[in-house]
Amino acid sequence: MRAMFKELNPPSRVLMGPGPSDVHPRVLKAMATPLIGHLDPSFLQIMNETMELMRTVFETKNELTLAMSGTGSSGMETVFVNLLEPGDKIVIGVNGLFGERMVDVAERCGAEVIRIEAPWGEVIQPEQVEEALQGHARVKAVAVVHAETSTGALQPLAEISQLVHAHEALLIVDAVTSLGGVQIGIDENEVDACYSGTQKCISAPPGLSPVTFSKRAAESMAKRKSKVQSWYLDLSMIQNYWGQERFYHHTAPISMNYALREALRIVVEEGLENTWERHWKLGRALQSGLEGMGLSLHVAENIRLPQLTSVYIPDGVEDVSVRKQLLEQYGIEIGGGLGALKGKVWRVGLMGFSCQPRNVLLFLAALEEVLAQQGADVRREEGRAIAAEAMQK
Numbered sequence: 001m002r003a004m005f006k007e008l009n010p011p012s013r014v015l016m017g018p019g020p021s022d023v024h025p026r027v028l029k030a031m032a033t034p035l036i037g038h039l040d041p042s043f044l045q046i047m048n049e050t051m052e053l054m055r056t057v058f059e060t061k062n063e064l065t066l067a068m069s070g071t072g073s074s075g076m077e078t079v080f081v082n083l084l085e086p087g088d089k090i091v092i093g094v095n096g097l098f099g100e101r102m103v104d105v106a107e108r109c110g111a112e113v114i115r116i117e118a119p120w121g122e123v124i125q126p127e128q129v130e131e132a133l134q135g136h137a138r139v140k141a142v143a144v145v146h147a148e149t150s151t152g153a154l155q156p157l158a159e160i161s162q163l164v165h166a167h168e169a170l171l172i173v174d175a176v177t178s179l180g181g182v183q184i185g186i187d188e189n190e191v192d193a194c195y196s197g198t199q200k201c202i203s204a205p206p207g208l209s210p211v212t213f214s215k216r217a218a219e220s221m222a223k224r225k226s227k228v229q230s231w232y233l234d235l236s237m238i239q240n241y242w243g244q245e246r247f248y249h250h251t252a253p254i255s256m257n258y259a260l261r262e263a264l265r266i267v268v269e270e271g272l273e274n275t276w277e278r279h280w281k282l283g284r285a286l287q288s289g290l291e292g293m294g295l296s297l298h299v300a301e302n303i304r305l306p307q308l309t310s311v312y313i314p315d316g317v318e319d320v321s322v323r324k325q326l327l328e329q330y331g332i333e334i335g336g337g338l339g340a341l342k343g344k345v346w347r348v349g350l351m352g353f354s355c356q357p358r359n360v361l362l363f364l365a366a367l368e369e370v371l372a373q374q375g376a377d378v379r380r381e382e383g384r385a386i387a388a389e390a391m392q393k
């Protein structure tokens with residue numbers, strides 16, 4: 001019989017959008033490792049090692065640290081379905097798409113959501129958290145997004161954490177884009193529940209969601225009166241699968257666990273501080289390069305992420321055709337704007353394995369070329385020179 005389709009052969013790309021990022025060849029190789037059973041003693045060893053690596057990268061001693069089967073959003077849902085019961089009050093910071101998604105998920109849990117908002121591109125202020133906590137009795141948790149991928153804003157955590165704990169609430173943090181890119185400090189910032197993903201700065205394919213819970217959060221879950229409404233994400237059962245008991249719950253995605261273990265091993269090998277420093281240095285170099293070309297950035301410097309930059313689309317330039325040309329002619333993928341920023345900004349990622357000097361210069365050169373062809377008023381070569389110099393330091 002003739003094969004109906006050709007062999008899988010997608011084009012080669014440089015992934016510089018809001019995720020997924022390029023995957024390290026070592027991770028791809030790990031994924032090609034032959035399978036073993038998910039209850040094989042050797043796989044249990046691999047799970048244990050992966051948990052230990054996750055604790056290192058989360059900067060935590062939290063016992064309850066494991067990888068949920070699913071993308072970052074499954075981690076988000078895990079945190080909310082396990083911590084919230086119908087009628088619980090939660091304060092949620094909304095300053096972008098992912099804050100909005102947290103509200104949606106929390107409402108589906110039957111929680112009473114108290115929204116605090118900041119314009120997209122800005123961050124939630126400690127005073128807003130304090131005001132919300134003073135204005136409502138017995139708030140169970142406060143949730144914020146550490147790195148808002150829809151805008152490129154970095155949410156400071158320390159002050160908010162103090163306020164949350166002074167009111168005996170739990171602090172929930174979305175670290176999908178921050179983990180492995182900028183410091184998160186789960187223990188230092190006393191974060192009670194945190195979820196991340198594999199395809200942003202961890203640079204594995206999408207498919208798992210590392211989560212971590214403090215003792216306080218674990219105690220709160222143990223005191224639940226109602227059953228967790230999701231069978232698949234119920235941590236009381238998943239814990240026994242990842243814990244010493246190893247009760248069968250669902251079949252762990254074996255190859256993705258191989259991938260996560262190898263990706264985390266690469267982060268730890270480089271050293272957490274070195275990883276953060278690389279992201280800061282190259283992110284800032286890219287940003288100064290874009291400004292050097294004459295473009296402006298959406299987020300103020302003091303709260304601007306290094307691994308995700310939103311840059312305003314210059315006047316007279318067509319959003320989609322620029323991105324199309326970058327993709328087709330140079331193989332570079334970047335992201336468009338979301339929500340109110342649609343058609344106004346591009347989102348450029350430098351995450352994990354994609355965060356390399358060659359990508360900074362390649363992207364600046366390609367963008368400059370495409371913009372010039374579209375008749376935009378850009379300063380040619382200046383951006384690249386500035387970025388190259390910044391990377392030398």
Ligand SMILES: *Cc1c(COP(=O)(O)O)cnc(C)c1O
Pocket residue numbers: 019071072073074076098145147148149150174175176177197206
């Ligand atoms: C990407 C992202 C998510 C969602 O992760 P998926 O892997 O797409 O499910 C959640 N929060 C933030 C901040 C993200 O960047």
